[in-house]
Amino acid sequence: MTNSSITCAAAKLVKKAAYQQVLHHLESNNLMDPFQSGFRPNHSTTTALLQVGDDIRAATDKGMLTFLVLFDFTQAFPSIIHEILFLKMYALGFSKPTVDWLKSFLR
Numbered sequence: 001m002t003n004s005s006i007t008c009a010a011a012k013l014v015k016k017a018a019y020q021q022v023l024h025h026l027e028s029n030n031l032m033d034p035f036q037s038g039f040r041p042n043h044s045t046t047t048a049l050l051q052v053g054d055d056i057r058a059a060t061d062k063g064m065l066t067f068l069v070l071f072d073f074t075q076a077f078p079s080i081i082h083e084i085l086f087l088k089m090y091a092l093g094f095s096k097p098t099v100d101w102l103k104s105f106l107r
Contacts, residue, residue, distance in 0.1 A: 031092055082106060
């Protein structure tokens with residue numbers, strides 16, 4: 001195993017641990033939007049599409065006009081202004097050591 005593959009494997013483990021901790025914080029403090037489908041256990045693109053389809057059908061049954069606008073945010077993270085992300089994390093109740101760790105990790 002090369003040094004770079006060890007680093008890559010370690011980074012994946014750190015990302016997974018960070019993801020689990022952030023998700024736990026958001027869910028346990030009821031900060032997760034109920035319509036958030038991505039990056040959540042038991043939620044997927046399929047469940048989101050089923051919900052949207054059902055909402056459109058219900059609106060159509062009521063004679064309502066429906067518009068659908070879709071955004072693809074899959075490549076959005078690299079364009080995030082980190083300082084705004086950190087301020088948002090503080091607003092969501094993340095501790096200073098947690099935000100400082102993320103700052104260090106992103107460097």
